[in-house]
Amino acid sequence: MIKWGIVGAGNIAHSFSKDLALVSGGELVSVASRSLEKAKDFANEYGAPNAYGSYEELFNSNTVDVIYLATPHTSHADLSITAMKAGNAVLCEKPMGVNKREVEQMVAVAKENNVFLMEALWSRFNPTIKKAKELVDNGAIGTVVYVHSDFAFYALDRDEEGRLLNPDLAGGSLLDIGIYPIFLAYLMLGKPKDIKATANFYKTGVEIQCSMIFNYENAQAILYSGLNSNSEKKAEISGSEGTIFIHPRWHETTGYTLEKDGESTANEIGKMGKGYVHEIEEVHDCLNSGKKESDLWSHQNSLDLIEIMDSVRKKTGIVFPFE
């Protein structure tokens, strides 16, 4: 049984804990929050025996096999590094760091301490997305020449101090949700040769819409993220011999439609829980077989992804006050 500890008792930590309860090979045993009261409430809600009023106490508690880090982007690097130096395996929420320098440091510390580290890029483990990748790799749609993907939701009514609209917490759409369309283009086509991108900004200084065109030798990807409207959240992967449409919301999808030879076939694959079950199972498989990184979402994959996001930021002038 893999014993989990959660750091940061916020929104995603709740969703994750509900899914963890569905996985037979793991259990939540420890919760850490900046407030002991909050940690106790959270631990009680999910039946975890240990609650801590500081993150460091959990890092040094020797109660867990792996820590799930569910705090704002800006703390991912520092907290992961502290956790790993104390000998803990870490599943770190996306984006792994706010820039490539941070991710490089995290990967180096994982290697130095010989501990497992993975970015919680949960869509990579979604059964439909795995299937789509398999179809593409097996040539089912010929050569991929076009990827179209978006992810936008309305968030301008949120707290301006909260992590989406606050530049001090690396707010904006790109790192929070633009990461998903970029991930899909990267998964299907790799690193682009050239990137064109343009962004609009909010009064707090964060970027709230970002359009991107990735150019490859013989392919293009058109990608979008935004916080000032809802988008359909559909994804299209189009090749010389067919097209895969990943059903909305594509990043947590349950199925896809394959168009090929004049026929359109809808396939419902399903998922477990909200979908975090699949990334949790990947972590269990890695830990049970002694792996220090996932083959499906490796350290190099996280490094490539943040490098692409750094390029988009450079082109669009997305800068954070703390950098």
Ligand SMILES: NC(=O)c1ccc[n+]([C@@H]2O[C@H](COP(=O)([O-])OP(=O)(O)OC[C@H]3O[C@@H](n4cnc5c(N)ncnc54)[C@H](OP(=O)(O)O)[C@@H]3O)[C@@H](O)[C@H]2O)c1
């Ligand atoms: N994979 C996904 O589907 C998904 C979905 C949503 C978010 N995320 C990622 O998960 C991370 C957290 O997102 P969230 O929506 O859960 O955020 P959230 O609701 O704001 O929770 C973040 C938690 O981090 C802790 N924290 C530590 N320092 C903080 C600070 N300076 N300001 C605010 N909170 C701080 C707090 O926990 P304590 O008070 O308990 O210490 C807080 O509850 C983000 O990096 C995001 O990208 C992933």
